[in-house]
Amino acid sequence: MASLQSLDIKARSGQTTPAPGVRDTAQVAKLIDESKCIGCKACQVACMNWNDLRDAVGENVGVYDNPQDLSPSTWTLMRFFEVEQEPNRLEWLIRKDGCMHCEDPGCLKACPSPGAIVKYSNGIVDFVSENCIGCGYCVTGCPFDVPRISKTDNKAYKCTLCSDRVSVGLEPACVKTCPTGAISFGTKEDMVVYGEKRSAELKERGFQNAGLYNPAGVGGTHVMYVLKHADKPELENLPKDPQVSPMVSLWKGVTKPFASALMGLAVLGGFIHYVTVGPKEVEEDEKKREEA
Amino acid sequence: MIQRYTSRERASHWLVALFFFLAALSGLVLFHPSFFFFSQLFGGGPWTRILHPFLGVVMFLFFCGMALRYWDDNAITDNDRRWLQRLSDVIANRERNMPEVGKYNAGQKMLFWTLVVCMLLLLLTGVVMWRPYFAGGFPIWLNRVAVVVHALAAFVLIMGIIVHIYAAIWTKGSIRAMTRGTVSDAWAKHHHPGWYRQVSGK
Numbered sequence: 001m002a003s004l005q006s007l008d009i010k011a012r013s014g015q016t017t018p019a020p021g022v023r024d025t026a027q028v029a030k031l032i033d034e035s036k037c038i039g040c041k042a043c044q045v046a047c048m049n050w051n052d053l054r055d056a057v058g059e060n061v062g063v064y065d066n067p068q069d070l071s072p073s074t075w076t077l078m079r080f081f082e083v084e085q086e087p088n089r090l091e092w093l094i095r096k097d098g099c100m101h102c103e104d105p106g107c108l109k110a111c112p113s114p115g116a117i118v119k120y121s122n123g124i125v126d127f128v129s130e131n132c133i134g135c136g137y138c139v140t141g142c143p144f145d146v147p148r149i150s151k152t153d154n155k156a157y158k159c160t161l162c163s164d165r166v167s168v169g170l171e172p173a174c175v176k177t178c179p180t181g182a183i184s185f186g187t188k189e190d191m192v193v194y195g196e197k198r199s200a201e202l203k204e205r206g207f208q209n210a211g212l213y214n215p216a217g218v219g220g221t222h223v224m225y226v227l228k229h230a231d232k233p234e235l236e237n238l239p240k241d242p243q244v245s246p247m248v249s250l251w252k253g254v255t256k257p258f259a260s261a262l263m264g265l266a267v268l269g270g271f272i273h274y275v276t277v278g279p280k281e282v283e284e285d286e287k288k289r290e291e292a
Numbered sequence: 293m294i295q296r297y298t299s300r301e302r303a304s305h306w307l308v309a310l311f312f313f314l315a316a317l318s319g320l321v322l323f324h325p326s327f328f329f330f331s332q333l334f335g336g337g338p339w340t341r342i343l344h345p346f347l348g349v350v351m352f353l354f355f356c357g358m359a360l361r362y363w364d365d366n367a368i369t370d371n372d373r374r375w376l377q378r379l380s381d382v383i384a385n386r387e388r389n390m391p392e393v394g395k396y397n398a399g400q401k402m403l404f405w406t407l408v409v410c411m412l413l414l415l416l417t418g419v420v421m422w423r424p425y426f427a428g429g430f431p432i433w434l435n436r437v438a439v440v441v442h443a444l445a446a447f448v449l450i451m452g453i454i455v456h457i458y459a460a461i462w463t464k465g466s467i468r469a470m471t472r473g474t475v476s477d478a479w480a481k482h483h484h485p486g487w488y489r490q491v492s493g494k
Contacts, residue, residue, distance in 0.1 A: 014325045014328060015325055016325050016326065110439075112321070112322045112323070112324075112325070112328070113328075113337050114325060114328055131337070133337035133338045133340065133341045134338055134341055134423060134424070135322060135341045135423060136421070136423040136424075136427055136435075137322075137439070139427075139432070139435070140421075140432065140435050140436055140439055145432070149423065149424065151424065154338070154423075154424055245433075245436045247433075247436035247437055247439070247440050248436060248439070250440055251436075251439050251440045251443055255443070256323060256324045256443070257324065257326075259323075259324075259443075259447045260323070260324050260326060260327070262447075262451070263447070263450055263451060263454065266451055266454045266455070267454055270454065270455075270457075270458035270461075270462075273383070273458075273462070274458075274461065274462060277383070277384060277385055278385065279461070279462050279463070279464050280385055280387075280462060280463045280464060280483075281464045281465075282464065282465055282476070282478045282479045282482040282483065
């Protein structure tokens with residue numbers, strides 16, 4: 001029986017009691033070393049292939065980004081940035097975009113539908129699309145602008161970190177296919193160590209600000225980058241200090257249970273008032289006054 | 293018996309009430325998991341998400357008609373301020389020598405303006421977060437502000453309506469004003485003496 005159910009769910013959207021989580025698996029992470037990336041887009045192809053997704057054929061708008069944005073059927077995307085930090089020193093930065101699998105996922109926090117978003121104990125944040133109601137709250141909650149809602153079925157989609165492959169001991173499809181070894185996969189601990197080692201190597205080679213992108217504002221991520229300019233992640237459209245928006249925390253934090261309790265108390269208060277202070281009955285008052 | 297609400301006013305009130313309940317129940321589904329079971333009333337999660345904004349817009353439209361009709365009757369006066377200072381006496385049913393009340397007392401007027409503000413906020417923020425039609429057309433920061441304001445306005449509105457419903461149950465003889473259209477002379481004289489003088493000429 002247990003073999004067909006997930007016993008490793010750490011958090012589940014729209015639920016106020018713990019989900020089955022007795023099975024504690026090792027935390028995993030994907031590390032993307034942008035210094036080794038050649039922008040070949042094999043990861044995009046592998047992602048399409050494994051997940052059996054085909055985006056519509058787009059149009060060339062004069063840049064290498066193809067398709068131009070993440071979509072319900074494009075879960076990972078090479079983004080190309082032409083950066084000139086010093087005059088006449090053009091740098092071509094390439095970032096493989098997709099879900100960051102936050103340790104503290106804003107999408108899950110915002111989602112109102114029970115079980116539409118789950119976080120497994122290995123750190124993977126997965127959309128269970130059959131439970132998705134299409135409200136788009138995950139889009140509001142995501143600090144990385146990742147979830148995309150399909151125009152045809154109104155369900156939200158994004159990278160699963162190949163949770164199906166990982167659960168049977170395989171690495172994600174993009175990792176498997178990367179020809180330069182720019183993408184690695186392993187335990188989160190190992191990936192942090194490896195990412196820091198790579199950053200140190202890059203520093204030796206002149207990239208003084210190289211570093212690991214594992215932002216603390218969302219509790220760290222299960223997809224990390226080795227960036228050549230870790231001091232300026234904005235160069236590649238990455239937020240410097242991503243956080244779940246305070247608006248979303250306010251909206252989904254203590255406010256809602258508190259407000260729900262107040263509404264219940266208001267009804268209860270009315271009932272208690274009625275049976276203690278009692279109703280305002282005019283007819284009797286008037287009659288009494290007339291009699292008096 | 294004195295006529296307090298015409299048949300048209302009564303129909304309009306109950307249409308707003310009906311759509312308020314539908315919008316509130318479907319909205320609570322998206323508010324907190326403890327209310328998610330209400331989605332069963334609307335045909336499941338996706339149907340609740342689809343219907344909620346339409347129910348809200350219909351509520352808003354019916355409310356507009358009502359708000360315009362009662363707008364002038366709800367202007368706050370000095371008497372109302374004095375009445376509010378004695379709110380605790382009102383709650384305790386100690387109503388000797390209250391400042392004279394017209395068609396509506398200060399509590400009813402406050403509710404009216406609360407509803408006006410909440411309805412407007414709900415409509416504006418609702419459009420900003422309406423998927424799949426409009427939400428994508430607004431910047432994400434505005435979506436984020438909208439969801440908070442929408443939830444807050446809905447909370448205030450629901451609290452207001454809880455008070456409104458209770459006040460109707462509490463003040464005997466009020467409900468028939470909205471179901472039959474009439475109130476007793478004694479009711480009018482006692483609760484709304486200013487209005488009673490005006491309509492009865494006494």
